[in-house]
Amino acid sequence: MKKQILAFLLAVAMVLSLAACGNNDSSTETTAAADTTTTAADTTTEAESEETTTADEEINLRMAWWGSQTRHDITVEVIEMYEDLNPNVKIEYEFYSFDDYFTKLKTLVASDQVWDIFQLGGNFPMYQDKIFYLNDYIDSGIVDVAGISDSYLKITQDTEGNQLGLSNGLNTYGIAYDPAMFAEAGVAEPTETWTWDDYKNAAMTITEKLDIFGSSSFTTSDFIAGCSTYIGQYGDIGEYSFFNLDHTGMGFDDPAMLTPFIQMRADMINAGAYPDAGASTEITNIENDFLVTGEAAMTWVAANQFPTIYDICLAEDRTLKLAPLPRIKADGPSGAAIQSSQMLCVSQDSQSKEAAAAFISWFQNDPDCNSILQGERGIPVNNTVRDTLSASATPGQQVMYDFVNMVSGFEMPEKINVLSPDGQDLVQxxxxxxxxxxxFGEITAEEAAQKTYDDASSIF
Amino acid sequence: MKGAAIKNGRMRSLIYNDNTVGHIFALPFIFGFISFSLIPIVFSFYYSFTDYSLGTKTAEWIGFVNFVNIFKDEVFFKSLLKTLQYVVVSVPLKLSFSLMIAFLLTRKSKLVTLYRSLYYIPSLVGGSVAVALVWKQLFARRGLFNTVLDNIGLPTINWFGDQNLAIYPLILLSVWQFGSSMIIFAAGLKEIPTTYYEAAKIDGAKGYQSFFRITLPCLSPIIQYNLVMQTIAAFMSFTQALIITGGGPNNSTMLYGLYVYNQAFKYNNMGYASAMSWIMLIVMSLVTMVIFKSSKLWVFSESGD
Structure with missing residues (x-):
């Protein structure tokens, strides 16, 4: 009989311990909250943003982003700084690589638990239901946009003028390269108006002479930076784009326009001048890109990534340079666009939207915060912050500022579409x-172009 | 008073009933099964007839559209074929390897338990992300294997760049996790009466003869069990493909589980992915059925006809 009672108790204990597992989260939160109270005691800094809420009310915010190790380190530093300034705010953060970030985000969207503050890029249309527009907070002054000019606010607005978030910075795509390798292979350095033929020839010669990749790969971003930019370079300025401006269909009608680009890429891979699929999987972030490891002479970058790799290479006595994307014709359109690198958004699921908005405002406008962030996410949109940072720029950052300035001098169409429609991941x-x-010789470049075109048009 | 006593007595016999105790013990499992298996299974069946997507979160009934589209999808066929290749190559390799090790470890030696534990370790860590990353590094262009090849003057092999080769490192990783089938084989080997071997020895049977005439037939029910379990496990492989190759090159390592995952979480087609899962269920049931049906031909049972 005793045995049976014992058995029953054990079973109950098992059920209880199972339930306890599920509750783990809340217990850690309580300890975390206790931590903040201790820090609260020794900080007395007042916080403007909390005037609307009770000063001692605990606010827990969840925040997430993707990026490189440098970004993780500085963002965590900034978050800790904000917690010191606002003792009642506790920010739980998570960071991921690009792909993992969006996988996680999708599951959170499904369970209505999107982080209070989250980072989105040009693929925001897919998640727009989850974005809480900042318009009201801008009107009420919780989000301070005094230092941000209208044109920079517009890059993170939708077509109806809803403020989706505040941009983390401006950027544009480019090709980073090692001039020493170009010299060693006897290849001329890229110019402002170099063409895809120049690019291919340079890469091929470098591979032949130095036995390294001519260019490294941009993995999935290649679709936007390469293939999609390429279409914009046909005809007159603004005549073609990959998807049309209002996202209702294709922006070009002849699949054959894609053929030369695909053919060039395949030729380069076959010649060993561009990483094949296997080698591409070895690149996990910009810090171990083949240009950085010395296995390639060029790589694709978003301008804001350049200072990071510049600094790493400088430590090895290599000085990198940054060139614009090649064009189809030297006197043709550049296809380039100055865009928002990413933005921080407030989520619809947030319990403390106002506090989240206040953090975003601080993140983009505060000089101390940005002196840590150093424009790693892109050139800051706040005028004062931008001026301060560019005045004290490191050599790598200076290259980035000069580069974005140069590209913004290129002739550009009045309206451009840099957004990714829902379904683009599969096309990509x-x-x-x-x-x-x-x-592998299974299909021709023409067939590949046709298939890509068909996939893309089937989104709509 | 009397009534209460009877009630009390019934209560006691209910609590002390073996069935009740059993069910209470099974409760954690039943709870887990219902909430993490049964409910998702029922939902996925429903979703396979809808266009459910994690992005829009709306599920509209679209009948058999998903199934029709799947049979037009070239990546689906490729991933199905590649998964079959993976299963057909990796399972027999793994079983023969684990049987060999188990056989070697039946010897009477004090260190046998230690060896068994050691050989079991890969099975514990093998499915993990960490080991997949190590594997990726080992077979990388400048990884350990290529460095060794290079040092002894052989040409290096671009494992993950060649669509015909890329799947073999994944197969090897699966073979390496032979521990659980090894333990089962070892237990099975112990069950074979030594008298059989002694009798065979007296009749002059050689080592390999007694292995093929005694060990294998006596072990065949165990082999069947391991075969079924490992086949099912191989069909569901996912981690290796996601971490090591991401499915490439040219989808030559796009294992079925990975493609389902991509459709569900990357391309936002949860309905399509659910439909794919049900197709996999049918394929797996067919394969398992074939193994069971064919077992009459090769599984030896002592009580049998």
Whole structure:
């Protein structure tokens, strides 16, 4: 009989311990909150943003972003700084690589638990339901936009003028390269108006002479930076774009326009001048890109990534340079666009939207905060912050500022579309796969172009 | 008074009933099964007829559209074929390897337990992300294997760049996790009466003869069990493909589980992914059925006809 009672108790204990597992989260939160109270005691700094709420009310915010290790380190530093300034605010942060970030985000969207503050790029249309517009907070002054000019506010607005978030910075795509390797291979350095033929020839010669990749790969971003930019370089300025401006269909009608680009890529992969699929998977972030490891002479970058790799290479006595993307014709359109690198948004699921908005405002406008962030996410949109940072720029950052200035001097169409419609991920993966099929000789570049076009048009 | 006593007595016999105790013990499992398996299974069946997506969170009934689209999807066929290749190559390799090790470890030696534990370790860590990353590094262009090849003057192999080769490192990783089937084989080997071997020895049977005539037949029910379990596990492989190759090159390592994951979480087609899962269920049931049906031909049972 005793045995049976014992058995029953054990079973109950098991059920209870199972339930306890599920509750783990809340217990850690309580300890975390206790921590903040201790810090609260020795900080007396007043915080403007909390005037609307009770000063001692605990606010827990969740925040997430993607990026490189440098970004993780400085963002965590800034978050700790904000917690010191606002003792009642506790920010739980998570960071991921690009792909993992969006996988996680999708599951949170499904369970209505999106982080209070989250980072989004040009693919925001897919998540727009989850974005809480900042318009009201801008009107009430919780989000301070005094230092941000209208044109910079516009880059993170939708077509109806809703403020989706505040931009983390401006950027544009470019090709980073090592001039010493170009010299060693006897290849001329890129110019402002170099063409894809120049690019291909340079890469091929470098591979032949130095036995390294001519250019490193940009993995999935290749679709936007490469293939999509390429279409914009046809005809007159603004005549073509990959998707049309209002996201209702394609921005060009002849699939054959994609063929030369796909053919060039396949030729380069076959010649060993561009990483094949296997080598591409070895690149996990910009810090171990083949240009950085010395296995390639060029790589694709978003301008804001440049200072990071510049500094790493400088430590090895290599000085990198930054060139614009090649064009189809030297006197043709550049296809380039100055865009928002990413933005911070407030989520619809947030319990403390106001506190989240206040943090975003501080993040983009505060000089101390940005002196840590150093424009790593892109050139800051706040005028004062931008002027301060560019005045004290490191050599790598100076290259970035000069580069973005130069590209903004290029002739650009009045309206551009840099957004990714829902469904682009599949098009992108298939496109990269078709290129591999071309390299293995399974299909021709024409067929790959046709298939990519069909995939893309089937989104709509 | 009397009534209460009877009630009390019934209560006691209910609590002390073996069935009740059993169910209470099974409760944690039943709870887990219902909430983490049964409910998701029912939902996925429903979703496979809808266009459910994690992004929009709306599920509209679209009938068999998902299934029709799946049969038009070239990546689906490729991933199905590659998964079959993976299963057909990795499972027999893994079983023969684990049987070999188990056989070697039946010897009477004090260190046997230690060795068994050591050989079991890969099974504990093998499915993890960490080991997948190590594997990726080992077979990388400048990884350990290529460095060794290079040092002894052989040409290096671009494992993950060649669509015909890329799947073999994944197969090897699966073979390396032979521990659980090894333990089961070891237990099975112990069950074979030594008298059989002694009798065979007296009749002059050689080592390999007694292995093929005694060990294998006596072990065949265990082999069947391991075969079924490992086949099912191999069909569901996912981590290796996601971490090591991401499915490439040219989808040659796009294992079925990875493609389902991509459709569900990357391309936002949860309905499509659910439909794919049900197709996999049918394929797996067919394969398992074939193994069971064919077992009459090769599984030896002592009580049998």
């Amino acid at each position: 993966d298939n496109y990269l796969n078709y290129i591999q099929q071309v390299t």
